[in-house]
Amino acid sequence: MRKVISIIQIICILTVFSAGSVFSAVAEKTRRLNQEALVLLQKGKLIESILLWEQIPKSERTAEISNNIGYAYYKRSRQYFDGKYGIHSYLNEDYVKAKMSFIDSEKMDPKRWSVYLNHGDLDFYFGLLDGAKKNYEKLLKLNPNYKYSEKIITTIKLIERETRLASKNDFEPFIVEIHPSLPLYIFRIYRNPEHIDVLKDNDTSVIQSLIAEQDIEESNILLSADINFDGYMDVAILEFTGSGHNYGYCYWLFNKNSGEFEQTVNDKTELNHEIVSPYIDYVGKKLSTSWSGSDHQSTSYYNYKGGKFVNTENINIHYLRNIDGDKYRKIIKTNVNGKMKVISDKIFDDPDEAFSNTQKKSNK
The missing domain is CATH 1.20.5 (Single alpha-helices involved in coiled-coils or other helix-helix interfaces)
Structure with a gap:
């Protein structure tokens, strides 16, 4: 036994x-x-x-690991800009993954102050001011001696002021960090009459008014992105909308000398009207634009050279409807000595094969 x-x-x-x-x-x-x-x-x-x-x-995953993952996704979300979704943060895959990771970290360790800093920065970058304010307040409660607490406090006060004034004056506030060396810029989006006032940080005087030609009810009326890769954020105002996420913008580039935004001229920069639903790759300094219709889809690629965007490649796919089965004609043009030249013209039976390599998104 x-x-x-x-x-x-x-x-x-x-x-x-x-x-x-x-x-x-x-x-x-x-x-x-x-x-x-x-x-x-x-x-x-x-x-x-x-x-x-x-x-x-x-x-x-621990609270630390979830926080690290969230921060990595947040950083990646800042490496590109997708004009199809704009500030529709819930459609941005990296935003969603970052936010869910931060929430997981907070649940595992509610006293980890760094996760609230990262979560606040994420919400602030995507224009979610209420969420940013709540996370920044939690950060300061847990770590009142945070070395950049003064900047955080200033941001919180600015959000509170703009939120309070917005409820009384019928505008939607949008706060953007144009550059780390500059004060925060405030955009007050008015619906009646339709315009956008620009202010600097704690200065209550309007330094510039931008005209919105599109119905300002559109939620992505104003977008912020470094369109010309000079390190300073620019803005784009929605000009027209179409089916299939076809968004056209009027682009205003930031002038670091004047501190104001200058509307682009179409024949100089090739920005207005031609670049629809832009996708910007900050790492590769490239821009692509795509639009679609009932019988076609087109994608164009640009490099930024000599202060302007240069069209380097166009891919057009036409749907050939047929009772025996649809086919797809794919035409590729490339820039040869300043002129677009056809280098490929093929017909495909398989849509996956036809649409392959039409979205060159380096970070996706």
Whole structure:
């Protein structure tokens, strides 16, 4: 009987030891992946760091890891701009993943002040002022001695002021950091009459008014993006809308010398009207634009050279309706010595093959 008990005890000990070894191995792998991802993040390799973090199962993620993942997705969301969705943050994949990661981190460790800083920055960047304010307030409550607390307090007061005035004067506030060295810029979007007043930080005087030609009820009437890659945020005002996410904008580029925005001239910059629903790749300094109709889809690519956008490639796909089955004609043009030249003209039976390589989004 004693031998049987001893054998059972040995089996139990071995089972516990085995389970402990497995747990230890999983924990070590999680720790290693997190450290390797952090190193890549510090080197600016966002895609690579995210791929490593995504290897960690959600059940194994700590508050720190979830915060790190959220921060990486937030940083990646700032590497490109998608004019199809604009400030529709709930349609931005990186925004959603960042926000969910921050929420997970907050649930696991409600006293981790850094997650509220990152969460606040995310909401502020996407124009969600109420969310930014709440997260910044939690940050200061947990860490009142945060080294940039003065800047955070100023931002909170600015949000409170604009929110209060907006309720009385029927405008929608939008606050943008044009450049870290400059005061925050405030855009007051009025619906009657339709215009946008521009102010600086705590200065209550209007420095400029921008005209909105499109119905200002559109939620992405105003977008902020560094359109000409000079390190300063510019703005785009919605000019027309069409089916299939076809959004046309009037572009206003920031002039760092005057501190104001200058409307682009079409024949000089090739921005207005031609660039619809822009997709901007800040890393590669490239811009693409796409539009679609009932029988076609077109995508154009631009490089920024010599102070202007140069059209480098156009891809047009025409739908050929046929009772025997639809076909797709794909025409590719490229810039040869300043002129667009057809380099490929093919017909495809398979839509996946026809539409491949029509969206060159380096960070997606």
